[in-house]
Amino acid sequence: MQAPGKNIHDHKRDIVHIGKMMYERRFIVAGDGNISVRISEEFILTTPTALCKGMLSPDQIVKIDLAGKVLEGEYQPSSEIKMHLAVYHTRPDIKAVVHAHPPISTGFAVAGIPLDQLILAEMVVNFGTIPIAPYHPPSTVELANVVAEKVRCYDAVLMANHGVMTIGPDVYTAYHRLEMVEQFAVINLVAHVLGKMTTFSQQQLRDLITIREQLGIGAQNPYHRQCPLPGQTESVHNPPSSSEYEMPSHLPDMETLVKIITQTIMSILR
Numbered sequence: 565m566q567a568p569g570k571n572i573h574d575h576k577r578d579i580v581h582i583g584k585m586m587y588e589r590r591f592i593v594a595g596d597g598n599i600s601v602r603i604s605e606e607f608i609l610t611t612p613t614a615l616c617k618g619m620l621s622p623d624q625i626v627k628i629d630l631a632g633k634v635l636e637g638e639y640q641p642s643s644e645i646k647m648h649l650a651v652y653h654t655r656p657d658i659k660a661v662v663h664a665h666p667p668i669s670t671g672f673a674v675a676g677i678p679l680d681q682l683i684l685a686e687m688v689v690n691f692g693t694i695p696i697a698p699y700h701p702p703s704t705v706e707l708a709n710v711v712a713e714k715v716r717c718y719d720a721v722l723m724a725n726h727g728v729m730t731i732g733p734d735v736y737t738a739y740h741r742l743e744m745v746e747q748f749a750v751i752n753l754v755a756h757v758l759g760k761m762t763t764f765s766q767q768q769l770r771d772l773i774t775i776r777e778q779l780g781i782g783a784q785n786p787y788h789r790q791c792p793l794p795g796q797t798e799s800v801h802n803p804p805s806s807s808e809y810e811m812p813s814h815l816p817d818m819e820t821l822v823k824i825i826t827q828t829i830m831s832i833l834r
């Protein structure tokens with residue numbers, strides 16, 4: 565649900581704030597990434613193309629219609645706005661879309677490894693799993709179509725050889741989902757480096773799915789009932805799959821291990 569009582573200026577300030585957080589956390593650099601908010605049935609606010617999203621001011625936010633036509637603002641929206649529009653057309657419950665290139669989760673997207681490992685309760689409850697949309701060049705209709713296809717069942721999508729998109733009922737939820745995806749990717753990578761990944765049993769998984777249903781997560785999504793349950797994800801049938809994500813047969817030596825994990829964490833905290 566969009567926060568009640570927010571006017572267009574509040575939404576512009578929210579977008580500027582989130583751009584700044586994305587930049588400070590290194591989910592984006594330079595002119596990367598884009599953010600949009602559906603403020604009504606007809607109108608969308610979005611970030612301008614090319615400018616650094618960490619250094620925006622509210623007057624640089626662009627107002628467009630659902631066809632992408634600029635209605636207000638000196639700037640053009642990102643050419644990646646096609647993906648956002650495709651999401652809004654697909655999911656009437658979605659009011660905000662965030663796209664960035666967070667380094668660890670984008671690394672998984674480059675490696676062709678979906679974040680579908682059933683290893684963290686919060687991730688199963690909140691996301692189910694996180695698939696990869698197949699590669700198409702940025703800004704193309706083909707990319708918009710494959711991302712829209714994935715968001716029918718998922719609130720976060722890795723984009724092969726590109727980045728991450730998260731969506732939500734408001735822009736802060738969409739942004740927090742981006743943080744959670746990156747955090748999950750880090751934990752996943754650390755467990756992988758440590759050489760052991762303990763996955764949930766079938767019963768544990770059923771319990772988590774029950775919690776997800778009791779909390780009504782995903783229930784606003786009109787495709788909700790048609791979507792695979794966690795553990796039955798389409799990526800199981802449809803490569804690339806995490807089955808390619810082989811654990812190392814032995815632990816690296818302790819010095820190497822500490823170095824890898826430290827570098828990983830430092831790259832995020834810097």
Ligand SMILES: [Zn+2]
Binds near residue numbers: 663664665702726
């Ligand atoms: Zn991008």
